[in-house]
Amino acid sequence: MRIPRRPALAALFGLCWAALQVVPLQAAELPPALRPDSELVRRLTASLGAASAAELVEASVPGVGCPADGQLGPIPPPKLPAAIKILAPAGQEGRLAYYKSDQSDGVVAPKGWKCFAWYGSDGDILAVAPREASQQLFGGIEGKTSGPAVILTESEGTTSGRFEVARIGGRVFPILRKFAEGVRDEGITDAKDYAFEPWRTDSLDRLSDRIVAFLTPARAAAGLGNSEKFAPSDSPVRGLAILDGKLDEPRLEVLRVRLGQDADLYPAIAVNALPSGQAPGDGPTQDAHGAASADTNWEPVDIARFGCSANVPRSIFSQPQLLPANGDGLAFRATDGAMLRIFGRNITSAETIEAIEASLRQAGRDYASVVYRAAGPSWLVLSGFRGSKVYYARIVLSGDGSVVCTLDIEYPAGRRKVYDAMNGAIAKTLRVR
Numbered sequence: 001m002r003i004p005r006r007p008a009l010a011a012l013f014g015l016c017w018a019a020l021q022v023v024p025l026q027a028a029e030l031p032p033a034l035r036p037d038s039e040l041v042r043r044l045t046a047s048l049g050a051a052s053a054a055e056l057v058e059a060s061v062p063g064v065g066c067p068a069d070g071q072l073g074p075i076p077p078p079k080l081p082a083a084i085k086i087l088a089p090a091g092q093e094g095r096l097a098y099y100k101s102d103q104s105d106g107v108v109a110p111k112g113w114k115c116f117a118w119y120g121s122d123g124d125i126l127a128v129a130p131r132e133a134s135q136q137l138f139g140g141i142e143g144k145t146s147g148p149a150v151i152l153t154e155s156e157g158t159t160s161g162r163f164e165v166a167r168i169g170g171r172v173f174p175i176l177r178k179f180a181e182g183v184r185d186e187g188i189t190d191a192k193d194y195a196f197e198p199w200r201t202d203s204l205d206r207l208s209d210r211i212v213a214f215l216t217p218a219r220a221a222a223g224l225g226n227s228e229k230f231a232p233s234d235s236p237v238r239g240l241a242i243l244d245g246k247l248d249e250p251r252l253e254v255l256r257v258r259l260g261q262d263a264d265l266y267p268a269i270a271v272n273a274l275p276s277g278q279a280p281g282d283g284p285t286q287d288a289h290g291a292a293s294a295d296t297n298w299e300p301v302d303i304a305r306f307g308c309s310a311n312v313p314r315s316i317f318s319q320p321q322l323l324p325a326n327g328d329g330l331a332f333r334a335t336d337g338a339m340l341r342i343f344g345r346n347i348t349s350a351e352t353i354e355a356i357e358a359s360l361r362q363a364g365r366d367y368a369s370v371v372y373r374a375a376g377p378s379w380l381v382l383s384g385f386r387g388s389k390v391y392y393a394r395i396v397l398s399g400d401g402s403v404v405c406t407l408d409i410e411y412p413a414g415r416r417k418v419y420d421a422m423n424g425a426i427a428k429t430l431r432v433r
Contacts, residue, residue, distance in 0.1 A: 044213060056088065063080030066078075078100065094111070104154065148235070148258050150255070171199065180196070213240055240253075299313075306346070307344070308403070314332070340408070379396045381427070398432045
């Protein structure tokens with residue numbers, strides 16, 4: 001069961017940022033996708049054959065918070081519930097625990113192991129390993145292990161993580177080929193890094209068009225199992241590759257597991273990594289492709305002074321903020337601290353989209369940090385960090401070049417998985433008359 005992320009830090013909207021205490025995760029009942037008789041669980045256990053013969057039952061295991069380090073600096077372990085519900089073969093619950101950082105999804109792994117996470121704009125990595133092997137593995141982002149470990153990686157297709165999404169996803173998911181070819185054709189990395197068939201030694205079981213179970217055999221020099229922090233060894237690597245989000249804005253999650261003498265625990269680890277939706281009360285609901293669900297209450301908003309308009313999911317951004325006295329814009333806040341603003345201004349004919357971007361990206365301004373950029377003759381998309389928060393902004397020019405409208409979404413870094421999936425859908429509704 002993947003309990004969604006909580007923000008590591010939150011900040012006040014504007015120029016002053018204040019750190020808030022991390023909110024402990026709340027224990028949740030098993031979502032329907034994780035019932036022992038659910039179709040997805042049945043498909044996974046069937047792919048494991050005799051290894052999953054034991055009946056799966058609901059069980060409670062301890063929650064373990066993991067420290068993290070990355071683009072915004074070190075983050076302490078989150079406070080997790082003392083007991084978290086999972087699925088496991090009867091009798092195994094005493095050998096398992098649930099590990100999670102503030103910047104990653106969580107994983108089930110053997111009890112008593114140590115954990116650490118790395119994060120950045122491209123995605124994140126959560127590694128769990130026996131204490132005796134943890135120093136080598138956690139020593140740095142380049143550290144690898146030939147021993148047992150449970151490693152969960154997430155790569156964001158809307159940032160520099162797109163290279164990893166294309167490199168791995170292009171081999172595993174046929175539906176992702178167009179995206180992978182597009183990344184290859186950017187010419188930023190070597191075209192030889194991309195292929196469109198699985199590694200020859202790997203065995204794949206397709207649980208759906210977006211979920212693949214895999215096995216990289218022992219001593220394989222190349223394979224999905226050896227692609228991240230795992231060096232080849234005398235033990236195989238099993239795992240899951242999970243594709244989330246829209247196909248032009250994908251997110252790739254890969255679980256890699258090598259257990260050695262604890263190999264019988266793999267079915268419990270894999271089953272609880274399956275997508276299961278959100279825990280109750282954890283923010284915006286999402287559909288199977290990661291966008292806001294159909295029952296989200298979309299409401300048109302309009303800045304009459306400039307003719308700027310957009311559709312806002314008001315069931316998410318439910319708290320209108322004080323309006324500027326000059327009528328330049330509107331702002332809406334979500335319960336988790338995220339903020340959506342739409343505003344406009346008059347411009348001179350000399351202000352091209354390139355000139356506007358140069359001004360926005362000046363040092364010390366709200367758009368100085370940029371990790372993703374896309375642009376056309378009359379529009380611009382920027383995304384990056386503001387202190388402890390992530391922003392996503394779309395800027396459009398009016399046809400006559402007299403008005404510029406901006407839609408800006410800002411949210412805690414720990415909530416990227418929720419908001420990254422819907423940013424594009426919201427921003428594309430931005431219009432200027």
